[in-house]
Amino acid sequence: MKIKLLFALVVSFVTTTSVQTQKIETQIAWDTWGVPHITSNTVEDLFFAQGWAQMHNHANLILELYGSSRGKGAEYWGHTKFDNDMLIHTLGFDALADEWEINQDPLAKSIYSSFVKGMNAYVEAHPEAVDDKNKVVLPLTTKDANMHSMYVIFSRFIAGSDLGRVQQWPDLGSNAWAISPKRSASGNALLLQNPHLPWFNEFLFFESHLNLNGKNMYGSTLVGIPGIVVGFNEDLGWSHTVNTIDNADTYELELKDGGYLLDGERKEFEASTTTIRVKQEDGTIIDKEIPVMKSVHGPIVKKTEDKVLALRIAGLDRPNMVLQWWQMINSSTFNEFEDALKMAQIPFFNVIYADKQGEIFYLFNGLVPKRSSGDWAYWDRVIPGGKSADVWADVHDYTDLPKVKNPKSGWLQNANDPPWTCTIPMVLNPKDYPAYMSPISMSFRPQRSARMLMEDESITFDELVDYTFSTRLEFADRILDDLFAAVDASDSEKANQAKIVLENWDREANADSKGMLLFYNWASKFKVWKDSNYAVQWNIEAPNTTPDGLADPKAAVQLLEQAATEIETKFGNLESPWGDYYRIKYNGKNLPANGIDGSLGVFNVAWPGGADDNNMYVGGGDSWIGVIEFGDEVKAKVLLTYGNATQKDSPHNGDQLELFSKKEMRDAWLTKDDIESNTERIEVLNGNGFRVRE
Known part of the structure; x- marks a missing residue:
């Protein structure tokens, strides 16, 4: 009996061991949208492959970014890069990167090292992919990867407004939703990922599908950073939005x-x-x-x-951001995911989460300094530096941060509003937190976000896709009745002509919307953000229905007269379609645009980045979009608006803009059959590089 049992255990051990050590071929299956589907059974090979893939799609961009974040842009490309180099030297990123390399977790070191080896291997195998002016940056090192991560996170996001590098982040921000089974038509949790960033340089996303030992991980990261920053797997997913944090x-x-x-x-x-x-x-x-x-x-x-x-x-002493994102995407349950959040390595970003078990969760994530006193207004300015009491040292623990799990409403949202309005009725009370934690406000875009969720008790997957591209203007719905009444009380013929156009307008910023151009011109003159322009100012007791009314109706009518005269003079009429004026101009494409900046309460954000005599052009906004349903099998549609490549000769440089212009998404190919059906070529790891499988 004992011999039989021992034999059975030995057989079991040998069988299990052989399964565990069975070699999975490391390969990259490139699909028809230029997305790499990477399969491996080791972390090292997986990230080597991702480094190779990023360099394949973005070689010159990565070298320009790494050369700049290295603090040697002026040496490589001339005086225009001098100020940026000076910033990097002033902030001490070079020495900090040395500290990070010493203090990083071994797995984080391995991720960076493998990623960089993959990038270097690609340019060794394909030197023709690199412009001559960028070859001076090679070879890349793990220190470069660390410096690029800290440059993006700390100088472009966290200290961006303090340095004057990025302005009006609430308008540049993001949308994210988590919908519980009680509000989902299918009974499955739903997740919307919709970050809004500029369409250039270090703000561009890279889409990839990673499969490590059979675990599917899908999503996007910023170009030049390894892993997945906004993503999902077969059990759970999350999105980030830029939060109203002062760190x-x-x-x-x-x-x-x-x-x-x-x-x-x-x-x-x-x-x-x-x-x-x-x-x-x-x-x-x-x-x-x-x-x-x-x-x-x-x-x-x-x-x-x-x-x-x-x-x-805050956060310069946290070298394991990439590791935390890796732990998040490898989680299978909420508890595992929350353990990853408790690592507290990612110094900012809201987190909106949903999973297969029907859990939804919101976290005001980040490293909030513990301050001796003062409210948000006190700290949201240049601080007099004469008191040591104002020089903070510690940050709040995870337990101190605002968070909501499974609210009775059945939904969570964030559109760069403070945490208090992540669901309505509100369950977070600002009075329960330090006054400096976050401001108290809710602008028109998050109000529009909440309205769509509140008005639909049973949301389908397809409806969620439609809501993602909604261009309905919350500000128009709020103010037009008051503006029309003001016009009726006036004797202005021009204002009455404009009123007729606005009455017939669909109150949307679609490419074919007639009246949006007129309203946009009026709203720009009205100054939407100015509280004193409203009869009823914003109030936390009515967060999604204020502000309202016109403080000065006569002035509003005069602005409408001016706006109408300007539009008629320039375009010959008041009803030119929005997309005739507002365009997507990118890599040789010129397409009609939908949306506008979020200040007018549009959910589908596409903010202006420039204009000429005849047109205005999109400069950023919707970037990575993911709509995910966590059923027995995960279902997802995605879009990377500007495409998954920036190399000049890549067919994927701008190839998804037509979809964005038409308000469409594409299927995320996750299964073996889907990937095989849509693969253009397969590269297989072969020594220190990849070869194309014949």
Whole structure:
């Protein structure tokens, strides 16, 4: 009996071991949209393949980004990059990257190392893919990858407004929804991923499908960063939106005798110099020495004769962001996912989550400084730097952050509004949190977001796709009745002509909408964001129905007269279709656009990035879009608006813009059959590179 049992255990062990060690061929199946479906059984090979794939689609962009975030852009490409190099040296990213490489978790080190090896291997195998001007950046190192991650996260997002690098983030932000089974027509949880970012450089997304030992992981990351930042698997998924978090502060210091004042006493700056090399027009290089100064607050980012500005950023001591995203995408349950969130390595972003078990969850994620006093308004400005009590050191724990799980409403949303309105009726009370945690407000886009959810008790998958592309203007629905009444009370013939056009308008910013152009011109003059323009100002007691009314009806009518006269003079009539004026101009394509910036309460965001005499052009907005249903099998439609490549000769540079212009999405190919049916070619790992399978 014992011998039989021992034999059975040995057989079981041998069988199990052979299954576990069975080699899965590492390969990249490229589909017809230029999306790599990567299969492997080791983390190292998986990220080597992703590095190879990113470089295949974005070689020149990545080298330009890495060269810039390395702080050597001026040396490689000339004086136009000097200010950016100076910023990187001032913030100390070079030394910080060395610290990160020492302190990173071994798995994070392996992810970065494998990713960089894959990128270098690609350009070794395909030197023709790299423009001559960018070859100077090669080879890439793991330090480069770390510096690029910190450059994007800290200088472009967290400290972006403090540095004047990115303006009006609430308008540039994102949408995300999680819908529980009680509000889903199928009884399955639904998730909407819809980040809004500029359509250029370090803000571009890269889409990929990763399969590690049979676990499917799908989504997008920012170009040059490994892994998946917004994604889903067969059990769960999440999206990020930029949150109303203040975890970078600018301090104004008073100078005295070459130092600065703190608590009434003079302090010395930490001072050093660094050299930035600058390429001249004739190709020669000159060295420029710049001073680098630090106070107890942080690095000095601006200096005048009697004042300096110092910048303090939270999260510089958290080197494992990429590892946290990797743990999130590898989770199978909410508890596992929450354990990943508790790592607290990602210094900002809201998290909106849904899973196969029907759980939905919202987290105001980030590293919020523990401040001695003050509310949001106190900290959302340049802070007088004379008090050491204002120089924060610690951050709030995960347990302190606003969060909501499975609300009675059955839905969660965020459209870059503060956490308090993530669901309605509100379940988070701002009074339960420090006054500096987040502001108290709800602009028109999140109001539109909440309205669509509140008005549909049973949302289908297809309806969720339609809602994603909604261009209905919440501001128009709120204000037009008041504007029409004001016109009726006036004797303006021009305003009455405009009123007729606006009465017939569908109140949407679709390409074929007639009246949107007129309304947009009026709204731009009205200044939607100005509280004093409304008869009833915004109130947290009625967060999704205020502000309302016109504070000065006569002035509003005068603005309508001006707007109508301008449109008629320029276009010959008041009813030119919106898409005739608003265009998508990208990589040789010129298509009609839908949407506008979110300030007017449009959910489908496409904000202007430039204009000429005849047209205005989209500069960013909807970027990565994912609509996911967590049933017995996960179902997903996705879109990467500008396509999954930037290489000049790639057919995927801008190839999804037609879908975006028509408000359409495409299927995410997740199953073996779907992938095989839509594969253009397969590359197989072969030594230090990939070969095309014949």
